[in-house]
Amino acid sequence: MSTQRAEMPIDPKRCAKARELCQGRVPLASFNLPAVVLQGSEEVCYKLKFGVDSEGYVFINGCVEAALQLQCQRCLRSVEYNIHSEFHLSPVQNGENAATLPDRYDAVLMEHDKLSVRQLVEDELILSLPIAPMHNRECHRAG
Secondary structure, three states, X not given: OEEOOOOOEEOHHHHHHOOOEEEEEEEHHHOOOXXXXXXXXXXXXXXXXXXXXOOOOEEEXXXXXXXXXXXXXXXXXXXXXXXXEEEEEEEEOOHHHHHOOOOOOEEEEOEOOEEEHHHHHHHHHHHHOOOOOOOOOOOOOOO
């Protein structure tokens, strides 16, 4: 088990062969998130488990967790939103490689055989955000 610095690029194939577990925390302020994110917990927690499946595909099973304050699209006030995102990725060099992946994996594009952990975590955070964050029905419209 290792705690990696998210700023350091990693070699997912090497990590997969070693069956590494990479985990850590990244400051929320270091991400480029949409304006709907007002604030949140100071850190985003991540866990990445690397491996090679029985068909020879390199995989990354991961989890990202964060507590965020988003802007409600009804009343424009803050609404709490907790993210717990689990994902199953396989690193690829290009779109052609992505097309051959089994359905159980989403593709993550490598750059020069390396992955940015910080970018992977940021992407998963953004994908986990609701399209239009809102309070429950008791929310009052601004105005």
